[in-house]
Amino acid sequence: MENIKIHTNFGEHLRTLRETAGFTLREVASTINVDSSLLAKIERNQRPPTKQLIKNLASFFHTNERELLIEFLSDQIAYKILDEEGDLNILKVAEEKVSYLKTLHNGNDYDKK
């Protein structure tokens, strides 16, 4: 129960991280080598972060990179679904496909020529 935090989104998460740690945008930006304006936009979800940036941010804040990445990727998907009237069927079908495709990869000689 370390950190009760209702789901928000990548940007807010990032901002919380930064403010909790007590840094300004400029400080974080300069040490990970990005324009502070860009970082500001990322925190406001106006620009997507690159994977490398997520990596650098995770390292800067000593937080889990994978978790941060999931936060971002799930955001992307969530907003795409919302674009489609929030139709959760899309996710359900996608999940089935992933599961199915994963069994293929583990399993048998599907790639035989």
Next chain:
Amino acid sequence: MENIKIHTNFGEHLRTLRETAGFTLREVASTINVDSSLLAKIERNQRPPTKQLIKNLASFFHTNERELLIEFLSDQIAYKILDEEGDLNILKVAEEKVSYLKTLHNGNDYDKK
């Protein structure tokens, strides 16, 4: 139990539709006004269809447009997840976010200035 069909993907689905109906690529392509080479690529999942194209295809084959769209969108998401080691957590988190954001929209004055 009308049509038993294991999950495949948008392209294969489309190809099945076309072959079942007995059309050549060129025939379909020319009546919906796209290059047949493009349509071929779409059937092989080498190019994504536009929404308008999906619409036209659904109309051409007298099939459900929404269903076809879901087939395509779920594909996109599934492949993205597979890129990420098939981590289904991403989908789980995305779903929570969608649900959460939907309650916001229905509910209260979140947009007040």
Next chain:
DNA sequence: TCCATTCAGGACGAATTTTGTCCAAAAGTA
């Protein structure tokens, strides 16, 4: 074999989108 048709897929340019930066205005703080 020759011809016709279908499909696969590479290459290309035009159009669009994305990415990071710069700069100025706004907001916040003392």
Next chain:
DNA sequence: TACTTTTGGACAAAATTCGTCCTGAATGGA
């Protein structure tokens, strides 16, 4: 006011997307 931080528009370079064109492989019929 003076100073710092954050916001956000504008911009160019880079990357990606989109549709088309063209060649070649495969198939099938006469």
